[in-house]
């Protein structure tokens with residue numbers, strides 16, 4: 069089976085709110101142009117297209133179909149979609165190349181989180197019989213998770229502020245002086261609402277060498293899922309990330325892009341992945357800087373790959389999550405080879 | 406193209422209707438009788454709410470276990486500004502509550518008044534809804550065990566319709582979401598044109614095809630359409646169907662014709678009505694013209710055209726529109 073590499077990455081400007089259409093198609097047109105320009109590829113060179121998005125963000129059924137126009141999908145193309153973070157679309161594309169069906173694939177994720185009330189929309193990801201009918205919001209559920217770790221002594225409010233401070237010009241004590249947004253979470257503990265999109269180009273390693281000097285070779289990719297029953301999980305850990313990591317070789321990684329929409333989730337992930345203090349965490353700013361729904365996980369993989377392309381990293385770990393409080397986790401290892 | 410795109414509130418809603426099956430069905434039927442039942446897992450642990458399969462072994466589970474309506478807060482977060490549909494409209498705590506006799510915790514609301522009044526380890530009890538119907542909302546919320554129970558429960562959304570006394574086999578969850586829906590700049594030009602009685606298409610800069618409504622991106626080239634093209638209100642029927650079936654919300658008495666209309670000069674057809682002749686007389690290639698509503702009824706909508714009707718001109722030859730089918 070051919071080895072697969074990441075040959076290109078582009079992302080939309082991540083903003084609090086765009087004026088564009090609810091399905092976000094205009095965020096895609098420029099980043100497709102950008103990634104084609106960077107890689108020297110064109111639409112005709114792409115063997116498979118796969119996207120991640122959600123109808124619940126757009127408030128309409130089959131919303132991804134309008135976005136397919138941004139590809140220029142006539143004459144017909146080979147295309148697929150996942151109703152979750154586009155990191156899982158990347159997994160599908162990786163499989164297509166592994167199976168020898170195609171040599172190249174373009175993966176994209178997009179969403180206009182600002183169109184609806186995001187933390188309420190996300191209640192639709194929960195158990196439809198006994199949880200969604202209560203409309204618990206994503207921030208409240210994360211707050212329950214954060215408190216479990218605080219009370220178990222696994223992290224302190226100061227630890228959380230230290231994670232947040234990395235991306236701001238404020239110091240930890242200033243952050244701790246701010247009021248609670250949803251006790252025990254403060255604003256700085258919560259990822260911002262972001263409209264955005266990202267695109268990644270995958271190819272066989274041989275093909276990638278013609279496109280970039282230092283392809284980011286995918287030397288491992290694993291994903292696992294935890295129980296959807298929130299009250300049956302130990303929310304202070306991420307067993308699915310631990311199991312995914314155990315199946316991978318993370319030794320020697322110098323950089324990690326972690327998809328943690330809440331400060332305490334970064335600490336859970338660092339533990340689950342057993343990352344040492346010498347590993348550079350989220351040089352891109354991570355989801356706390358910008359959390360475009362359904363592309364933030366894909367963007368972690370793209371950001372890690374971009375740092376291998378530039379020579380800044382030799383071996384990087386990229387993590388993506390989907391669902392409530394780190395329910396589903398995908399871990400990718402990228403290496404300059 | 407510097408005008409602000411059109412935007413408007415979009416409220417969508419539906420009743421999410423689901424069959425319950427033997428495990429959740431038993432759970433909600435018990436709730437209707439103000440009892441809570443869990444289920445014993447393969448390892449002996451009692452799951453509340455009950456799960457259909459053991460999370461460890463995937464074994465199908467069937468041993469129901471009654472549990473108490475009192476329990477302990479495992480963890481909580483404060484909700485200072487409740488959102489639509491949440492169990493309480495005054496500030497409250499979300500909590501994981503482990504009921505006595507259960508080994509897993511359930512997520513629900515605790516009416517604690519203020520964050521100072523709740524802590525992990527706190528004892529809480531169920532506050533039942535005034536009317537129980539066989540739904541998770543039969544548990545209105547939880548109260549600290551020693552709290553006075555004086556506040557009437559807030560009415561939950563309608564959750565089930567069934568015969569009096571019949572067992573619960575279906576639950577309904579109303580889903581209502583509010584969006585601010587935005588049109589693209591291209592669509593906004595088209596909609597604003599309609600308000601002035603104009604049909605504005607746009608041309609793709611790459612393939613020169615004219616689209617109406619215009620596109621955020623040409624499906625052939627992936628680039629936004631740009632050049633504005635004002636189209637006449639005449640065209641042809643490319644294909645059509647005769648609607649014979651009555652349905653909810655139908656505004657015209659069947660039979661009538663829904664057709665793809667290709668305006669003269671356009672490269673894409675849109676769906677509209679063909680009236681003004683017998684449904685049996687509509688043909689592929691038939692020449693039609695827009696019948697506009699009175700000017701005072703116009704707004705940013707294709708509804709300004711009431712329907713299309715035959716012009717009486719000779720039909721277009723099939724070869725002239727075959728590639729638009």
Ligand SMILES: [Zn+2]
Pocket residue numbers: 609610611612613614623624625626627
């Ligand atoms: Zn075109």
